[in-house]
Amino acid sequence: MRRTASPLSLVLLGVGVFLLVLAPMLSWYVEPRAERTPTDVDVTTVFTGTGEYFDTSSLRTVQAKPITVTRRVLGDVAASERSGRAVWDVSTAIDTPDTLALRDPRRSYQWTLERWVTDRRTNAPVHCCGETPEYQGEAYLKFPFDVQKRGYTWWDSTLGATLRLEFKGTKKVAGYEGYRFTGSVNDTRTGTRQVPGRLVGLPKQSQVHAEEWYANDGIELVVDRRTGRVMNARTAPRKTLRAPGADEAKVVLLDSAGLEFTQETQREQVALAKADSAQLRALGETVPIGAGAAGLVLGAVGVVLVVRGRERPNPQ
Template sequence: MPSPTSVSAPPPAPATTATGARTAAPTSLALLGLGVFLLVLAPLLAWYVTPWAKVTPVDVDVTTVFTGTGSYFDTDALRTRDRQRITLTRHVLGDVAASEKSGRAVWDVSTTVDTPKTLALADPRRAFQWTTERWVTDRRSNAPVHCCGEAPTRFDGDAYLKFPFDLRRTGYRWWDNTLGAAVPLRFAGERRAGGLVLYRFTGTVPATRTGSRQVPGRLVGRPQQGQIQAEEWYANSGIELVAEQRTGRIVDAAISPVKTLRAPGGRHDAVTLLRGERLRFTPATRRAQLRLAEADSGRLALVGGALPVGAAVAGGLLTAAGVIWVARGRRRTEDG
């Protein structure tokens, strides 16, 4: 009679099946979770993150330079000098502290107009003309905001140092600080520079009285009067602004300003104070503005296009793979 100790226990089930089921389940669930996460992330990037990325920068420090030929009134010689090189330099510096406190884009702008004589002095206080301004705009819409010590306080329009985001093929109003009013611009065509889409806008300013200035009467045809309040007039025969479509950054610009004096009530210009014959961005300025536009546009395209699409595609593939893996793992467990 066999002893109890001689009875052998039934062999255990192969460890590979149980072990395989236990190792496959966490991995497949992690894959499925990652896929679902990416599917949720895709619309968040497109609908929530992208609008937050489309804001006017506040930490700007940009200098743009216009050059061209023209005329200016030499106060030493009391006459207008023609065929001279005119240089317009604009420096934009963001007030980061004021911007963060107010939630607006606060930019301080210094603009100098120089003749060959004053350009060599390298001092804005000794320029032919020097103006300082403080622009405050909404960081999303680019609309003017009246706060934070802005100057001028009557600033209005859709565009000045930049256009709004996502430009349309329509008209915009560009603020002309010399005129002290917004100038209507019309859409004048589209072109490309590398991968950038550029919109061109043009406009003009008819001769408009902008103020008065005390001058010797003989300068404006009134020699019998010692000093006279002459009328200041301004016109711009050609405004051309080229902006990158996605960011609204101006990558090229040309202007033709004319400032003159007239006798009180006069119908004709008596003195030309300044005439710029198509002052335009220098090649170096155009290259720098294009580089900035490429960087800004690339970031917006990545956040608003490539990342959401990539997340959606990858999420769909990972979710499908995770579902299949989980289903196969369950079948193996049931079969075992």
């Protein structure tokens, strides 16, 4: 009698070896390459809160009014493909009740357009492709992948510079846990603006270059650990005008004790974070572990069947 391997044993052995090879490839090769900032984004986030702001029609500061900040991030896919970077165009509109009703960012209380270019793997800024402003830091619209329990440098567009955000434990957003980071900005001069002298206590001067000052004592971000997506953001900006060389503010341009993502925005950001995180977890953990375990079992069964073989009579 002689023994020959059955087709089933060879198939089981082959599949087992394939799965054993696939498992580390998914974890060490495929998953790191999946950690790339997307280029085809189209995401709108909305902050709401109350505060005071300077009403240009009445030339006075009004108080306890709703304030809405709408930010739309739109990926420039063509520029991203040409450069190999993530190129995002960012529109940010600050609205009062009057301007919000117009539904036109160009007629909002304040509207800015920015172009952000980042390395898709590290999230570091890349100075190319019409980037504006030329920003620095480790994070802005998102954090790097695999967020660590440490401080990060965060770019503040109003400040025109980076600030330090410190890790402050965890916090749940819509029932989903993320890392919490906080920071603040001391009152800082950010530029000048030509205004009538009487606005800043200089009635004898028709026009002056008043100093613009900015502070923020309530920055809080809750970030998904795996993807770096910001699931909730809270900010407390204060923008004022001072007479040239003065020590105190004369006009409050904008002051809010707290602008925060709306509940709808929070749910949307959490849903996106969950989906992206689950995909990365599957590539880096779930599928490799399952494939490795299945590969061991199938490979072992295949080896046993090959060793046993199938008895056949020896040829005469």
